[in-house]
Amino acid sequence: MESRKIKHRKQLNEGPFSEPKTLVTFSEPKSIISEQYNTIRTNINFMLSDQQNKKILITSATPGEGKSTIASNLALVFAKEGKRVLIVDADLRKPTLHSTFEIENRFGLSNTLTKKVSYTESMKETFIYGLYVLPSGPVPLNPSELLASKAMDLLIKSIEHFFDIVIFDAPPLLPVTDSQILANKCNGTILVINSGHVNRADVLKAKNILKTSQANILGVILNNYDLPNDHYYYGRYK
């Protein structure tokens, strides 16, 4: 399994306007962290080079491992490469992308799937050229059923052709089935592992769940990993 290590550090809200603090690839595009996102982007491009409309699920074994942060920054580096990118907040239980990208969440995935609104009204262009967000919409009572519905398949079919890449931010694998449902609809799945936070047994359980749903596991991203001070990156870029 391919693995990449990401070490974030606390962000400052600097710059011409107060950009969302989780978007390190926007606020510090030349940082080591942003370079690591670029490397992950290159790997994904290679691994899915035969897919015109790439659909990628970002998930993790347990809550709070950094899925939404990583999904948002990955979407951003793909857009910076000139790609048309959609990031979907498929975490209908604990959505965050609307606040990361500072857009309203009145219309989104949930009420698009229940046909209360069209996807063109739900999708929002962000402040990054080429990057669109489909926020979660109001939190529904039945997230798994909505994600497994025919309406979800039809929605993906309708929108995927507008984009080079669609990234799904999803809930964790162990507590709920939502990611398992989505993995099957994507060409690739990336498992985020927060080092020091999640135990090996849970990671293995998550991997087995993905295998059961016939997910194409592209690799893992090791988040929050402390690089040693004499690491190659520091030596080269300090």
Ligand SMILES: Nc1ncnc2c1ncn2[C@@H]1O[C@H](COP(=O)(O)OP(=O)(O)OP(=O)(O)O)[C@@H](O)[C@H]1O
């Ligand atoms: N490498 C990191 N270093 C420091 N803080 C981080 C790092 N990765 C994520 N965070 C912070 O940890 C918190 C949880 O991250 P995030 O929301 O991306 O996780 P998640 O996996 O999407 O959580 P959930 O399962 O609740 O959806 C956020 O406040 C985020 O800014």
Ligand SMILES: [Mg+2]
């Ligand atoms: Mg999240």
